[in-house]
Amino acid sequence: MPADAFDCAIVGGGPAGLTAAIYLARFRRRAILIDAGDSRASLIPRSRNHPGFPDGIHGDDLLARMREQLDNFTAATLAARVTGIARSGSGFRIAAGRDIAASHLILATGIRDRLPPIAQARDHVRDGLIRQCPVCDAYELTGQPVAVIGTAHCAAGEALFLRQYTADISLLTLGADLDLSGRIMGKLADAGVRIVRDPVEDWDFGRDGVGVRFRGAAPRRFAALYSGLGNDPRNDLAAALGVDLAEDGRILTDMNQETSVPAVFAAGDVVTGLNQIAVAMAQGEIAATRIHSLLRLAENRCVPDSL
Numbered sequence: 586m587p588a589d590a591f592d593c594a595i596v597g598g599g600p601a602g603l604t605a606a607i608y609l610a611r612f613r614r615r616a617i618l619i620d621a622g623d624s625r626a627s628l629i630p631r632s633r634n635h636p637g638f639p640d641g642i643h644g645d646d647l648l649a650r651m652r653e654q655l656d657n658f659t660a661a662t663l664a665a666r667v668t669g670i671a672r673s674g675s676g677f678r679i680a681a682g683r684d685i686a687a688s689h690l691i692l693a694t695g696i697r698d699r700l701p702p703i704a705q706a707r708d709h710v711r712d713g714l715i716r717q718c719p720v721c722d723a724y725e726l727t728g729q730p731v732a733v734i735g736t737a738h739c740a741a742g743e744a745l746f747l748r749q750y751t752a753d754i755s756l757l758t759l760g761a762d763l764d765l766s767g768r769i770m771g772k773l774a775d776a777g778v779r780i781v782r783d784p785v786e787d788w789d790f791g792r793d794g795v796g797v798r799f800r801g802a803a804p805r806r807f808a809a810l811y812s813g814l815g816n817d818p819r820n821d822l823a824a825a826l827g828v829d830l831a832e833d834g835r836i837l838t839d840m841n842q843e844t845s846v847p848a849v850f851a852a853g854d855v856v857t858g859l860n861q862i863a864v865a866m867a868q869g870e871i872a873a874t875r876i877h878s879l880l881r882l883a884e885n886r887c888v889p890d891s892l
Contacts, residue, residue, distance in 0.1 A: 590686040591615045593876050594679050596667050596822065597693035599624035600862045601853030603651040604869030605691050610658030612877040618655070619681050621666040624648060625695050625854065626862065630713040634721055635862050647862070670822050676848070689876045692823055692836065692844075692851040693869065696860070699814035701734045702759070703788055709810075714790050716811050719743055720861065723750045729808035732757050732781075732797070737764045740813025741773060747811070748776045755805065756813075757797070760784030781805075818855050831857045842872035850876065 593609055595602045598620025609616035629644030655662070665681040672678075676688040698717050700706040709715040716722055723746070730753040733744045744756050756778055763770075763780070773780065781802060789796030798804045818834040829837045829845035836844055836851040843850050852868035854860045881887050 589684060591617045591661070592687065592880060593617075593689040593691060593873075594619060594677070594685055594687035595691045595693060596670075596679075597624070597695055597853065597855075598622070598648070598652075598662075599626050599693060599695055599853055599865065600647070600651065601695075601865035601869040602691065602693035603648070603655060604866040605693065605852060605873040606660045606662075607651070607655050607658065608870055608873035609877065610655065610660035612873070613659075614877060614880065615659075615661075617661040617663060617685060617687070619663045619665055619667055619679065619685070622664060625698065628707065628710045628717075629721075630711055632721060632862060633725065667822060670826060672826075688848065689879070690849045691842075691869070691872050691876070692828075692849065692855060693853045693865075694819035694822060694855045696816040696818050696835075696854045698812065698816045701810070701812050701814060709790055712790070714795050714809055716809050717816075718860065719746050719750075719811060720859070723747055726750055726808050729753070730755070730794075730806065731809055731811065732795075732805070732807045733811045733813045734759065735813030735815075736761050737813075737815075738769065739815045741765055741769050743811050743813040744778045745772060745776055748778070752777055755779040755781050755807070757785070757810075758782050760800075820855060823849075823851065823855070833857075840871075841875040842868050843875065848879075 592614040593616045595605050595618045598618055606616055606618040626644040631641040631643055633641035667681045669680040670677055677690055679685040727750045731747055731751055732755045733740050734757050736758050744754050747754050783799040783802040786800050787798040794806050794808045795810055796806045820834050823836050826846050831837050835857045836855050838844055838851050838856055842852050850872040852872050853865040882892055
Protein backbone atom coordinates (compact mmCIF):
# COMPACT_ATOMS: atom_id res chain seq x y z
CA MET A 586 0.00 0.00 0.00
CA PRO A 587 1.07 3.63 -0.43
CA ALA A 588 2.31 5.26 2.78
CA ASP A 589 -1.02 6.93 3.57
CA ALA A 590 -3.35 4.13 2.37
CA PHE A 591 -5.13 2.00 4.98
CA ASP A 592 -7.57 -0.85 5.25
CA CYS A 593 -9.61 1.25 7.65
CA ALA A 594 -9.65 4.80 8.97
CA ILE A 595 -11.30 5.23 12.37
CA VAL A 596 -12.55 8.73 13.15
CA GLY A 597 -12.77 9.37 16.88
CA GLY A 598 -10.62 8.15 19.77
CA GLY A 599 -13.19 7.43 22.46
CA PRO A 600 -13.98 3.93 23.78
CA ALA A 601 -15.61 2.84 20.49
CA GLY A 602 -12.85 4.08 18.21
CA LEU A 603 -10.02 2.82 20.43
CA THR A 604 -11.61 -0.62 20.72
CA ALA A 605 -12.02 -0.86 16.95
CA ALA A 606 -8.40 0.17 16.45
CA ILE A 607 -7.15 -2.44 18.94
CA TYR A 608 -9.15 -5.17 17.22
CA LEU A 609 -8.04 -4.22 13.71
CA ALA A 610 -4.42 -4.04 14.84
CA ARG A 611 -4.69 -7.51 16.36
CA PHE A 612 -6.24 -8.70 13.07
CA ARG A 613 -2.98 -7.40 11.52
CA ARG A 614 -4.88 -4.95 9.37
CA ARG A 615 -3.51 -1.55 8.40
CA ALA A 616 -5.63 0.86 10.43
CA ILE A 617 -5.29 4.49 11.41
CA LEU A 618 -7.05 6.14 14.35
CA ILE A 619 -7.68 9.85 13.79
CA ASP A 620 -8.54 11.63 17.02
CA ALA A 621 -9.15 15.31 17.78
CA GLY A 622 -8.77 14.63 21.52
CA ASP A 623 -12.21 15.67 22.76
CA SER A 624 -13.90 12.40 23.64
CA ARG A 625 -16.98 12.76 25.82
CA ALA A 626 -15.54 9.99 28.00
CA SER A 627 -12.73 12.31 29.12
CA LEU A 628 -15.28 14.30 31.16
CA ILE A 629 -16.31 11.32 33.31
CA PRO A 630 -15.12 11.92 36.89
CA ARG A 631 -15.46 8.24 37.81
CA SER A 632 -17.46 5.51 36.11
CA ARG A 633 -18.68 3.00 38.67
CA ASN A 634 -20.90 0.89 36.42
CA HIS A 635 -18.27 -0.11 33.84
CA PRO A 636 -17.64 -3.84 34.29
CA GLY A 637 -14.26 -4.86 35.64
CA PHE A 638 -13.57 -1.80 37.79
CA PRO A 639 -15.16 -2.43 41.22
CA ASP A 640 -13.92 0.94 42.55
CA GLY A 641 -14.73 2.79 39.34
CA ILE A 642 -12.38 4.46 36.89
CA HIS A 643 -11.87 8.05 35.71
CA GLY A 644 -12.70 8.58 32.05
CA ASP A 645 -9.24 9.93 31.25
CA ASP A 646 -7.63 6.95 32.98
CA LEU A 647 -9.71 4.50 30.95
CA LEU A 648 -8.79 6.23 27.69
CA ALA A 649 -5.11 6.29 28.70
CA ARG A 650 -5.17 2.54 29.39
CA MET A 651 -6.78 1.87 26.03
CA ARG A 652 -4.26 4.06 24.21
CA GLU A 653 -1.44 2.22 25.99
CA GLN A 654 -2.96 -1.08 24.87
CA LEU A 655 -3.17 0.17 21.28
CA ASP A 656 0.49 1.23 21.41
CA ASN A 657 1.41 -2.45 21.85
CA PHE A 658 0.37 -3.06 18.24
CA THR A 659 0.96 -1.56 14.81
CA ALA A 660 -2.02 0.73 14.33
CA ALA A 661 -1.16 4.25 13.23
CA THR A 662 -2.57 7.21 15.16
CA LEU A 663 -3.01 10.79 14.10
CA ALA A 664 -3.89 13.65 16.46
CA ALA A 665 -6.02 15.74 14.12
CA ARG A 666 -9.55 16.78 13.29
CA VAL A 667 -11.10 15.32 10.16
CA THR A 668 -12.39 18.17 8.03
CA GLY A 669 -13.80 16.16 5.16
CA ILE A 670 -14.32 12.69 3.68
CA ALA A 671 -15.02 11.95 0.03
CA ARG A 672 -15.46 8.86 -2.11
CA SER A 673 -12.35 8.01 -4.12
CA GLY A 674 -12.60 5.01 -6.42
CA SER A 675 -13.57 2.03 -4.30
CA GLY A 676 -12.50 3.74 -1.08
CA PHE A 677 -12.37 7.10 0.64
CA ARG A 678 -10.14 10.15 0.92
CA ILE A 679 -9.93 11.67 4.38
CA ALA A 680 -8.73 15.23 4.96
CA ALA A 681 -7.09 15.50 8.39
CA GLY A 682 -4.17 17.85 8.00
CA ARG A 683 -2.80 15.36 5.49
CA ASP A 684 -4.45 13.27 2.81
CA ILE A 685 -5.33 9.73 3.89
CA ALA A 686 -6.83 6.94 1.80
CA ALA A 687 -8.79 4.03 3.26
CA SER A 688 -10.97 1.28 1.85
CA HIS A 689 -13.25 1.27 4.93
CA LEU A 690 -14.38 3.81 7.51
CA ILE A 691 -15.53 3.62 11.10
CA LEU A 692 -17.21 6.79 12.34
CA ALA A 693 -16.92 6.96 16.14
CA THR A 694 -17.48 10.71 16.37
CA GLY A 695 -19.74 10.67 19.44
CA ILE A 696 -22.19 13.29 20.64
CA ARG A 697 -21.89 16.74 22.19
CA ASP A 698 -23.91 17.34 25.36
CA ARG A 699 -25.82 20.61 25.68
CA LEU A 700 -24.56 22.12 28.89
CA PRO A 701 -26.58 24.54 31.04
CA PRO A 702 -25.72 28.26 30.98
CA ILE A 703 -23.38 28.03 33.97
CA ALA A 704 -19.83 29.38 34.10
CA GLN A 705 -17.15 26.66 33.89
CA ALA A 706 -19.86 24.06 33.23
CA ARG A 707 -17.38 21.55 31.76
CA ASP A 708 -15.21 21.80 34.89
CA HIS A 709 -18.26 21.07 37.03
CA VAL A 710 -19.00 18.02 34.85
CA ARG A 711 -15.47 16.76 35.54
CA ASP A 712 -16.09 17.29 39.27
CA GLY A 713 -19.32 15.29 39.14
CA LEU A 714 -21.49 18.24 40.21
CA ILE A 715 -23.14 18.59 36.79
CA ARG A 716 -24.03 15.18 35.40
CA GLN A 717 -25.18 13.92 32.00
CA CYS A 718 -26.08 10.26 32.44
CA PRO A 719 -28.29 8.94 35.26
CA VAL A 720 -27.85 5.40 33.89
CA CYS A 721 -24.15 5.81 34.74
CA ASP A 722 -24.20 7.53 38.10
CA ALA A 723 -27.65 7.96 39.66
CA TYR A 724 -26.98 5.07 42.03
CA GLU A 725 -24.39 7.14 43.90
CA LEU A 726 -27.08 9.78 44.63
CA THR A 727 -29.52 7.40 46.28
CA GLY A 728 -31.66 9.23 48.85
CA GLN A 729 -30.06 12.64 48.19
CA PRO A 730 -31.58 15.87 46.83
CA VAL A 731 -31.08 16.16 43.07
CA ALA A 732 -32.05 18.79 40.49
CA VAL A 733 -32.63 18.44 36.75
CA ILE A 734 -32.20 21.48 34.50
CA GLY A 735 -34.50 21.77 31.50
CA THR A 736 -37.99 22.43 30.21
CA ALA A 737 -38.76 19.69 27.67
CA HIS A 738 -39.24 15.91 27.42
CA CYS A 739 -35.56 15.14 27.92
CA ALA A 740 -35.55 16.87 31.31
CA ALA A 741 -38.83 15.24 32.34
CA GLY A 742 -37.45 11.84 31.37
CA GLU A 743 -34.33 12.39 33.49
CA ALA A 744 -36.43 13.43 36.48
CA LEU A 745 -38.70 10.39 36.20
CA PHE A 746 -35.70 8.08 35.80
CA LEU A 747 -34.09 9.52 38.94
CA ARG A 748 -37.22 8.77 40.99
CA GLN A 749 -35.97 5.18 41.31
CA TYR A 750 -33.10 6.52 43.45
CA THR A 751 -34.48 9.46 45.40
CA ALA A 752 -37.79 11.11 46.27
CA ASP A 753 -36.18 14.59 46.49
CA ILE A 754 -36.13 15.74 42.86
CA SER A 755 -36.53 19.28 41.55
CA LEU A 756 -36.96 20.31 37.92
CA LEU A 757 -35.34 23.73 37.40
CA THR A 758 -36.63 25.72 34.41
CA LEU A 759 -34.25 28.68 35.03
CA GLY A 760 -37.22 30.99 34.43
CA ALA A 761 -38.10 29.55 31.02
CA ASP A 762 -41.52 28.20 30.04
CA LEU A 763 -42.13 24.47 30.30
CA ASP A 764 -42.73 22.64 27.03
CA LEU A 765 -44.55 19.62 28.45
CA SER A 766 -47.98 18.13 27.86
CA GLY A 767 -50.53 17.74 30.61
CA ARG A 768 -49.92 14.00 30.52
CA ILE A 769 -46.21 14.44 31.28
CA MET A 770 -46.94 17.05 33.93
CA GLY A 771 -49.26 14.55 35.58
CA LYS A 772 -46.50 11.93 35.66
CA LEU A 773 -44.10 14.39 37.25
CA ALA A 774 -46.71 15.29 39.86
CA ASP A 775 -47.40 11.61 40.61
CA ALA A 776 -43.65 11.06 41.07
CA GLY A 777 -43.42 13.99 43.47
CA VAL A 778 -41.09 16.02 41.25
CA ARG A 779 -40.96 19.64 42.41
CA ILE A 780 -41.15 22.21 39.57
CA VAL A 781 -39.11 25.36 40.26
CA ARG A 782 -39.90 28.01 37.65
CA ASP A 783 -37.92 30.87 39.21
CA PRO A 784 -34.78 32.22 37.53
CA VAL A 785 -31.49 31.41 39.23
CA GLU A 786 -29.52 34.33 40.65
CA ASP A 787 -26.44 32.43 41.81
CA TRP A 788 -24.80 29.00 41.83
CA ASP A 789 -22.49 27.83 44.61
CA PHE A 790 -20.45 24.77 43.59
CA GLY A 791 -18.62 23.15 46.47
CA ARG A 792 -17.45 19.83 47.82
CA ASP A 793 -20.78 19.19 49.51
CA GLY A 794 -22.88 19.81 46.40
CA VAL A 795 -24.46 22.75 44.62
CA GLY A 796 -26.21 25.65 46.33
CA VAL A 797 -28.79 27.47 44.21
CA ARG A 798 -30.16 30.91 45.01
CA PHE A 799 -33.42 31.63 43.20
CA ARG A 800 -35.15 34.88 42.43
CA GLY A 801 -38.42 34.61 44.34
CA ALA A 802 -37.94 31.21 45.96
CA ALA A 803 -36.03 29.87 48.94
CA PRO A 804 -32.45 28.75 48.24
CA ARG A 805 -31.79 25.04 47.94
CA ARG A 806 -28.77 22.77 48.06
CA PHE A 807 -28.48 19.69 45.85
CA ALA A 808 -26.04 16.81 45.83
CA ALA A 809 -25.74 17.24 42.05
CA LEU A 810 -27.41 18.76 39.01
CA TYR A 811 -28.42 16.83 35.92
CA SER A 812 -28.46 18.57 32.55
CA GLY A 813 -31.72 17.59 30.89
CA LEU A 814 -31.03 19.68 27.79
CA GLY A 815 -30.25 16.83 25.40
CA ASN A 816 -27.30 16.44 23.08
CA ASP A 817 -26.24 16.85 19.46
CA PRO A 818 -24.78 13.93 17.48
CA ARG A 819 -21.52 14.75 15.74
CA ASN A 820 -22.89 13.61 12.41
CA ASP A 821 -21.49 16.17 9.93
CA LEU A 822 -19.13 13.68 8.28
CA ALA A 823 -21.82 11.02 8.09
CA ALA A 824 -24.35 13.42 6.60
CA ALA A 825 -21.85 14.59 3.98
CA LEU A 826 -21.34 10.96 2.92
CA GLY A 827 -25.10 10.49 2.56
CA VAL A 828 -25.44 8.10 5.50
CA ASP A 829 -29.02 7.54 6.71
CA LEU A 830 -29.71 9.24 10.05
CA ALA A 831 -32.38 8.68 12.67
CA GLU A 832 -34.87 11.40 13.56
CA ASP A 833 -32.63 12.51 16.44
CA GLY A 834 -29.64 12.84 14.10
CA ARG A 835 -27.80 9.72 15.19
CA ILE A 836 -26.46 7.22 12.67
CA LEU A 837 -28.51 4.19 11.70
CA THR A 838 -26.60 0.91 11.33
CA ASP A 839 -27.33 -2.75 10.75
CA MET A 840 -26.38 -5.59 13.11
CA ASN A 841 -22.78 -5.41 11.86
CA GLN A 842 -22.56 -1.65 12.53
CA GLU A 843 -22.56 -0.91 8.79
CA THR A 844 -24.40 2.20 7.68
CA SER A 845 -26.54 2.71 4.58
CA VAL A 846 -23.34 3.58 2.68
CA PRO A 847 -21.28 0.45 1.89
CA ALA A 848 -17.90 0.23 3.68
CA VAL A 849 -18.91 2.99 6.13
CA PHE A 850 -19.40 1.73 9.68
CA ALA A 851 -20.31 3.59 12.87
CA ALA A 852 -19.97 2.87 16.57
CA GLY A 853 -20.43 4.55 19.94
CA ASP A 854 -22.73 7.34 21.09
CA VAL A 855 -23.20 8.70 17.55
CA VAL A 856 -25.12 5.47 16.77
CA THR A 857 -28.72 4.89 17.84
CA GLY A 858 -29.04 2.95 21.09
CA LEU A 859 -27.84 3.07 24.67
CA ASN A 860 -25.03 5.56 25.40
CA GLN A 861 -22.76 3.43 27.56
CA ILE A 862 -19.02 2.73 27.46
CA ALA A 863 -19.46 -1.05 27.29
CA VAL A 864 -21.98 -0.70 24.44
CA ALA A 865 -19.60 1.57 22.51
CA MET A 866 -16.78 -0.93 22.96
CA ALA A 867 -18.96 -3.80 21.76
CA GLN A 868 -19.99 -1.83 18.68
CA GLY A 869 -16.32 -1.09 17.94
CA GLU A 870 -15.54 -4.80 18.20
CA ILE A 871 -18.41 -5.74 15.89
CA ALA A 872 -17.46 -3.14 13.25
CA ALA A 873 -13.77 -4.11 13.27
CA THR A 874 -14.51 -7.82 13.04
CA ARG A 875 -16.93 -7.31 10.14
CA ILE A 876 -14.37 -5.23 8.25
CA HIS A 877 -11.74 -7.93 8.78
CA SER A 878 -14.20 -10.53 7.45
CA LEU A 879 -14.95 -8.43 4.36
CA LEU A 880 -11.24 -8.06 3.68
CA ARG A 881 -10.72 -11.82 4.10
CA LEU A 882 -13.57 -12.40 1.65
CA ALA A 883 -11.87 -10.14 -0.91
CA GLU A 884 -8.63 -12.06 -0.35
CA ASN A 885 -10.45 -15.39 -0.94
CA ARG A 886 -9.73 -16.48 2.62
CA CYS A 887 -13.29 -17.23 3.74
CA VAL A 888 -15.11 -20.57 3.40
CA PRO A 889 -18.32 -18.85 2.17
CA ASP A 890 -18.29 -16.87 -1.07
CA SER A 891 -20.41 -14.09 0.36
CA LEU A 892 -21.20 -12.57 3.74
